[in-house]
Amino acid sequence: MKLANRVVLVTGAGSVAPGWGIGKACSVTYARAGARVVAVDISAEAARETATIIQAEGGQCMPLQADVADPAAVCAIVDEVRQHWGSINVLHHNVGIGKVGGPTDITFEDWQQVQSVNVDSLFHLSRAVLPDMRRQQHGVILATSSVAGIRYVGYPHLAYSVTKAATIHFIKMLALEHAGQGIRCNSILAGLIDTPRIAQTVARQFADDLDAARAARARQVPMQKMGTAWDIANAALFLSSDEAGYITGTELVIDGGLTAKYA
Ligand SMILES: NC(=O)c1ccc[n+]([C@@H]2O[C@H](COP(=O)([O-])OP(=O)(O)OC[C@H]3O[C@@H](n4cnc5c(N)ncnc54)[C@H](O)[C@@H]3O)[C@@H](O)[C@H]2O)c1
Numbered sequence: 001m002k003l004a005n006r007v008v009l010v011t012g013a014g015s016v017a018p019g020w021g022i023g024k025a026c027s028v029t030y031a032r033a034g035a036r037v038v039a040v041d042i043s044a045e046a047a048r049e050t051a052t053i054i055q056a057e058g059g060q061c062m063p064l065q066a067d068v069a070d071p072a073a074v075c076a077i078v079d080e081v082r083q084h085w086g087s088i089n090v091l092h093h094n095v096g097i098g099k100v101g102g103p104t105d106i107t108f109e110d111w112q113q114v115q116s117v118n119v120d121s122l123f124h125l126s127r128a129v130l131p132d133m134r135r136q137q138h139g140v141i142l143a144t145s146s147v148a149g150i151r152y153v154g155y156p157h158l159a160y161s162v163t164k165a166a167t168i169h170f171i172k173m174l175a176l177e178h179a180g181q182g183i184r185c186n187s188i189l190a191g192l193i194d195t196p197r198i199a200q201t202v203a204r205q206f207a208d209d210l211d212a213a214r215a216a217r218a219r220q221v222p223m224q225k226m227g228t229a230w231d232i233a234n235a236a237l238f239l240s241s242d243e244a245g246y247i248t249g250t251e252l253v254i255d256g257g258l259t260a261k262y263a
Contacts, residue, residue: 001034002241009081009088011068011125012095012144013039014046017196022144023094024050025229026236030090031059033237038081038088039063068095068121069113078128087132090240093122093167094144098160098201111159118163122170130183137182140240141174143167144232145187147255151262153192154220155205168251175249184248186239191255192217194226222257 008030015021023041031037031054039054039061041047047063054061064080066073081088097117099110126141133139148157149164168187175185194214203213218225235254238244253259 002237002243003030003090004034006035006089006240007038007081007085007087008035008090008092008240009038009040009077009125009129010092010094011040011121013037013050013063014041014043015049015196016046016200019196020229021195021197022190022193022229022232023092024053025233026092026094027061028053028057028059029230029233029237030092030240031061032057033241035090036060036085037062038077038085040066040068040077042067067117068093068125069116071124074121074124074128078125082132087136088129089133089136089138090140090142091125091129092142092144092236092240093125095121096144096146096160096164098157100155100157100160100201100205102156102158105156106159114159114163118160119166119170122167126174130178133183134178134181139183141171141183141185142236142239143171143187144236145171145189145251147189147191147253147259149189151259153258153262155202172249179248184239184244186244186247186249187251188232188235188239189251189253189255189259190227190232191253191258192221192226193229193232195229220258221255222261225256227254227256 012023039050044065051061051063145167146164148161203210206213
């Protein structure tokens with residue numbers, strides 16, 4: 001029970017389609033480790049589904065609907081958690097959206113939306129949780145970034161990649177600012193992970209042939225397979241727990257050797 005008595009807030013805690021998204025697997029993993037989990041998602045139904053899975057296993061989960069790009073909504077969810085469960089011990093910022101294409105393919109509105117959901121949200125969330133963490137001289141902030149933040153992985157995912165790079169640096173800055181206050185901040189750099197979202201994004205580049213998309217992604221990876229949401233969840237649990245007590249300001253790459261190949 002590595003997270004007993006901890007309140008863990010996960011953003012993007014559902015899945016865009018049936019199956020296991022990263023936030024959903026992380027939420028269930030945190031709950032299995034004894035945490036009280038706040039499952040935040042823009043889709044109330046997706047948040048509820050995660051909560052139902054956790055509650056069916058005897059765990060505790062509060063599903064909350066919110067768009068994390070909206071600062072007022074972020075303040076409201078953090079206030080609600082405070083009223084019911086007290087302060088948040090672990091913030092896992094997992095939301096991430098993308099729009100494939102470069103400056104001549106996507107609109108400025110698309111660009112701004114990706115920035116707002118992926119990065120501005122991290123500003124709103126950390127602004128909301130840091131005061132309590134500082135008071136307690138304890139806390140963890142974890143972000144799901146991507147190897148796309150440090151490498152070109154074969155898709156023209158400009159806005160996504162730029163925001164994932166920004167996330168890594170945001171987290172590093174936060175870590176250094178709070179290193180003396182018991183607050184640890186780290187990024188997970190996920191590689192090519194087999195989650196429901198790839199049916200909606202990557203498969204489009206393969207004429208919506210999901211099997212072809214999955215096979216092509218697997219071939220890119222030295223381990224010859226995509227990762228699963230659980231590969232990320234297991235690492236997220238470690239980084240959120242006191243076992244990782246001396247780890248801050250860094251990135252954990254979980255990619256089956258992908259970035260080593262493109263080093
Ligand atoms: N799947 C991959 O291959 C992969 C690789 C590297 C990094 N990542 C990152 O991992 C994270 C999760 O990816 P996934 O594939 O599991 O995700 P996903 O697409 O299944 O999305 C997770 C959830 O986020 C929610 N969401 C979207 N916008 C939101 C908003 N504005 N506010 C609140 N919730 C919102 C969705 O409703 C969904 O339930 C993302 O940050 C993604 O960039 C994924």
